[in-house]
Amino acid sequence: MSSTSAASFSSFSSSSFSTVRSPVLNHLLAAVERLTPLQLAGSWDNVGVMIEAPYPRQEIKGKKQVLTCIDLTTAVTEEALASSSTAAVLTYHPPIFSGLKSMTLAVPLQASLLRLSTHGIPVVCIHTASDSSIGGVNDHIASAFTLDLRATSKAIEESKEQPEGHEGCGLGRLVTLDHALNKHEVVKRIKHTLNLDHAQAAWAPNGAEKIKTIAICAGSGSSVLSGVKADLYLSGELDHHATLLCNAKGIHVILTNHSASERPWLKPFAPRLAKAMNEEAGGDAYETKGDGSYVVKDYNNVQQGYNGLYNNPQHGSEGLLFKDRIYQTLDPLDHHIFPPPPWLPAPEGRWGKLATLASIIPLISS
Known part of the structure; x- marks a missing residue:
């Protein structure tokens, strides 16, 4: 790497990267603790932050969206990335459940996490805490x-x-x-x-x-x-x-x-989450998307x-x-x-x- 490139990378990193948790993630976790306290999850479960985003999205105009889902599928990931308003994803089932030795693009769930993090979108899981x-x-x-x-x-x-x-x-x-x-x-x-x-x-x-x-x-x-x-x-x-x-x-x-x-619960939960996040933020900054009700009938007709x-x-x-x-x-x-x-x-x-x-x-x- 040339000295010019190295300097540019160093400048970009120091100005954009932060080890301090983003306000969006802080507001989301605070709301989660009010509505579905993570301490209620089973000892065997994996809840909380699944992955953070080192470079949070800066281009969001208007209300920030939290996409709620049951599973972090590839389709959910595509939906999150397609909207410039998506600031975080809240999933019910944990995309990381057992110990990992690596994170690669060859595994769909891991690829989803990596892609979301790269685009500034953290992922949080609530699973048995919400049960x-x-x-x-x-x-x-x-x-x-x-x-x-x-x-x-x-x-x-x-x-x-x-x-x-x-x-x-x-x-x-x-x-x-x-x-x-x-x-x-x-x-x-x-x-x-x-x-x-x-x-x-x-x-x-x-x-x-x-x-x-x-x-x-x-x-x-x-x-x-x-x-x-x-x-x-x-x-x-x-x-x-x-x-x-x-x-x-x-x-x-x-x-x-x-x-x-599990899925129908997301519909009444989503507005409660948005309300709690807005109370944490002290303003009307957030909205939620993805109640999941459109999936239920198709799923059960299989x-x-x-x-x-x-x-x-x-x-x-x-x-x-x-x-x-x-x-x-x-x-x-x-x-x-x-x-x-x-x-x-x-x-x-x-x-x-x-x-x-x-x-x-x-x-x-x-």
Whole structure:
């Protein structure tokens, strides 16, 4: 490198680079600590700053945007870079989870982080901190029953840390209704709150006729819900054998798909984040973008997970009996709980032609 080039680089570095955290990142982290305190995250989790930007964006005119997302995909990265107003990205799932020995462009997630940092955009993750916080992901799911019904909701695993404003916080939620609901009403409320066209249901043959207690865990609920006494488990996903065990114990299961249980929370959370950041900044400096609601229906129309729908047509549900095995297909009333797979022939009459499923459905022991 020539002396002239070296001098120019040195001048650029000293005038542009700073080891002091940018105001945008400070305001974002302060807002996060108010809304989803990072100390509430699981000890195994990775939350907080994923990557900083040594040269924060200087060209932003007007309000600075914080892009919220569930996952830092390449598409999210492109969206962030396409807008000259993007000042930071807040992601739910951590783009860095386990220890790294290098950061390279060959790995898509790492490439996204490097590209964003290079363009002056830091990335922050909140994951299980937002699951446990008051007003967080699990509370949003629970609002399907607590918003307009007489009910109580408490954490399944109360956090050791109880920050101010988050008293009673913790993983999962156990909702107890004053008056039990039929399964159709429960499904209807879940689909409405999470903006879903479809959900997966496994009704326990010996389960409660009406549902009064609902154990909730966003994302993957196997560990949090294990052993909880409730009429219904509601989660994004549950292990295949755990679902069978729940049904054997008389516990109904409703699954929404993993991120579909998390994503809808971003819509009410985003304006709260902008408000908190503006309060930290002392002015109207920030806005949020990306509630994610446009993704949910498309995501849940993907044909997957059909071997998780097991049970018999008690409680008024329609199904088809193969000897002593039954594949449930319809809600008790007039809409599908889940979409028919593409290989399923068009139904005829109330039962439909489901004979082709006989060789496909897993045999569940009676």
